[in-house]
Amino acid sequence: xxxxxxxxxxxxxxxxxxxxxxxxxxxxxxxxxxxxxxxxxxxxxxxxxxxxxxxxxxxxxxxxxxxxxxxxxxxxxxxxxxxxxxxxxxxxxxxxxxxxxxxxxxxxxxxxx
Amino acid sequence: xxxxxxxxxxxxxxxxxxxxxxxxxxxxxxxxxxxxxxxxxxxxxxxxxxxxxxxxxxxxxxxxxxxxxxxxxxxxxxxxxxxxxxxxxxxxxxxxxxxxxxxxxxxxx
Numbered sequence: 304x305x306x307x308x309x310x311x312x313x314x315x316x317x318x319x320x321x322x323x324x325x326x327x328x329x330x331x332x333x334x335x336x337x338x339x340x341x342x343x344x345x346x347x348x349x350x351x352x353x354x355x356x357x358x359x360x361x362x363x364x365x366x367x368x369x370x371x372x373x374x375x376x377x378x379x380x381x382x383x384x385x386x387x388x389x390x391x392x393x394x395x396x397x398x399x400x401x402x403x404x405x406x407x408x409x410x411x412x413x414x415x416x
Numbered sequence: 417x418x419x420x421x422x423x424x425x426x427x428x429x430x431x432x433x434x435x436x437x438x439x440x441x442x443x444x445x446x447x448x449x450x451x452x453x454x455x456x457x458x459x460x461x462x463x464x465x466x467x468x469x470x471x472x473x474x475x476x477x478x479x480x481x482x483x484x485x486x487x488x489x490x491x492x493x494x495x496x497x498x499x500x501x502x503x504x505x506x507x508x509x510x511x512x513x514x515x516x517x518x519x520x521x522x523x524x525x
Binding site: 307338343344345346347348353391393395399403404405406407408409410412 | 425447449451456457458459460461464504506508511513514515516517518
């Protein structure tokens with residue numbers, strides 16, 4: 304089974320709709336992240352959480368919110384989706400200690416029409 | 417904003433050839449990591465090099481780091497068609513990890 308799972312894998316929604324992307328991990332790590340990937344721009348950090356009570360904004364948090372429901376669960380919400388939020392979204396987790404590698408989910412392809 | 421910048425943006429080689437990708441960055445780092453991404457999928461960690469290391473090997477991968485030039489390179493030797501993917505460098509400074517835009521590698525059989 305995958306260490307990090309994301310649901311849904313694909314989603315098409317309309318402008319103004321609220322949408323939630325969910326992430327679960329079985330690595331037992333405290334740290335979880337949400338990234339957005341656009342063609343040619345690599346990954347950009349939206350939000351990150353070092354534990355259930357710790358939520359931090361990344362470089363592109365406007366228009367997004369998150370919830371850390373448990374150590375293993377970290378969800379990303381778009382309160383009112385807009386077309387320029389069309390992208391590939393990735394969740395990741397890391398232990399926060401050496402070797403610091405991040406484990407990524409398979410991604411959610413979101414299209415906002 | 418991105419920290420690392422990969423060069424070239426795209427690389428096409430024949431199977432069996434070596435592939436070299438470069439990453440330049442701007443600020444100090446604790447470590448630098450390379451990831452691979454197959455089309456539309458999540459990134460997979462390949463190798464990590466600490467700021468006090470100059471070279472690391474893992475199978476057909478060789479990573480170098482020059483902190484004075486703020487640059488790193490990833491060499492894939494004896495490439496295979498299955499190496500076709502995008503490769504990203506990621507710099508880590510304390511708790512901050514930043515990814516570059518990636519190099520798209522195509523290995524022709």
